[in-house]
Amino acid sequence: MKFKRKERGKKLKYFFAGLIAVLVVAGAVWVLATRLEGHPPVIAMDLESDYIPSRIEIPVTVGDKHSGVRKVFAALMQDGREVTLFNKTYDRALAESDDGTGQVDFTLNIDIREKGLQEGEALLRIAAWDRSWRQWFTGNLAYMEKEIVIDSIPPRITVLSRQHNVSQGGSGLVIYRLSEPCEKHGIRVGDNFFQGYSGYFKDENVNLAFFALAHDQGASTPLALFAQDRAGNQGHSGLQHYIQNRAFDAENLVISDSFLRQMLPEFHSVPDFPHDLPLIEQFLFLNGELRRRNDEALLALHVHSENALHWDGGFTALPRAQRRAGFADQRAYIYKGEAVDWSVHLGVDLASTRHAPVPAANSGRINLVDWIGLYGNTVVIDHGFGLMSLYSHLSEINVEPGDFVTKGDIIGNTGMTGLAGGDHLHFSVIVGNVFVNPYEWWDAVWIRNNVTAKLDEIGERIGR
Ligand SMILES: [Zn+2]
Structure with a gap:
């Protein structure tokens, strides 16, 4: 009987040794898979243009679904000087609680006067580390940099064409110069917007815009030129104009x-x-x-x-x-x-x-x-x-x-x-986006006075 008990004790010993070995291996696998994971965080920045105005808020998301985000650092470099925009170390609870994906959202607030930055080029850099034990416990690093241009000066609009006489339902042409390239510009006539185009004159900053007064827009309709540069700065200008009211016919259709x-x-x-x-x-x-x-x-x-x-x-x-x-x-x-x-x-x-x-x-x-x-x-x-x-x-x-x-x-x-x-x-x-009166376009004299004469006169002045 003694002998048998001894045998059972030996078996139990092997069993526990085996169990411990399995646990150690499982623990090692867990550490390798999670604590030693090698995937860097993912940085996503919502910046539409490389040109930024004097004040801007840039939304940023950093995510790391393997171990969570540990630290994020963002800065602007200009003329060898570094201005910190964001610097935060997340505690474990926050980094992993956001939505269970280890994702953190924050905003980079840039105010060039407050930060002592200048007009012109700058380098935006963002670094993020995750909670992995790699790199001697500093984590995997994600790094992103983007060259940007700080532009805080609104575009200036100079109207070059002189007369803008428009009748209700009729067309017009305005020619203007912009002080810088703009991504959106043209003329607003009430609620309608008419895009301006470059390409007719040699000077790329000189644009022309055909515009129209809809049949139901009267003499009080506001007309104004508008331009928005690549950084989002907006410029406005009025223009001398005269609006002629018109009456239209009535017709019954049976x-x-x-x-x-x-x-x-x-x-x-x-x-x-x-x-x-x-x-x-x-x-x-x-x-x-x-x-x-x-x-x-x-x-x-x-x-x-x-x-x-x-x-x-x-x-x-x-x-x-x-x-x-x-x-x-x-x-x-x-x-x-x-x-x-x-x-x-x-x-x-x-x-x-x-x-x-x-x-x-x-x-x-x-x-x-x-x-x-x-x-x-x-x-x-x-x-x-x-x-x-x-x-x-x-x-x-x-x-x-x-x-x-x-x-x-x-x-x-x-x-x-x-x-x-x-x-x-x-x-x-x-x-x-407006149907206009075709009679003006059938009329060679109207075209001469309202379109060709303007194009020719300005072409002679500034070159075609
Ligand atoms: Zn018809």
């Missing part, structure tokens, strides 16, 4: 059930088309919601306009045509003797013979060829610097997006696609 039965099927595949509603309700959906969608699509095209003046001289109209509707006609839609809807006609309707060939009003690049709801088959020509012309209700189209057309080239044929009572061309001119 809607009959037979007309609706003829025109509605073209729109049956429009998203959300109210198939179950009465015909007139279907029409009201098109004239309201679809019109809004169509105009939004067309008035967004200017962002792709090219930095070039593709056109030259007066624009041409559809030849041998009669005017059927004018610009900014206030339209009432009469159904069974009652006005059921209203809209403003932001183009000119011209009718010639059926399927008459349509010439490009001026030279430019084809920007859009598409079926645009109420406008039917449509072509838009980009004449550059935000100026475009639009041709709608076409039966045939001969051009493709990207084609360059010269004034007078036949781009298609008139028709009655979209919302059209008969074969005609709906012609519009667009400046930026």
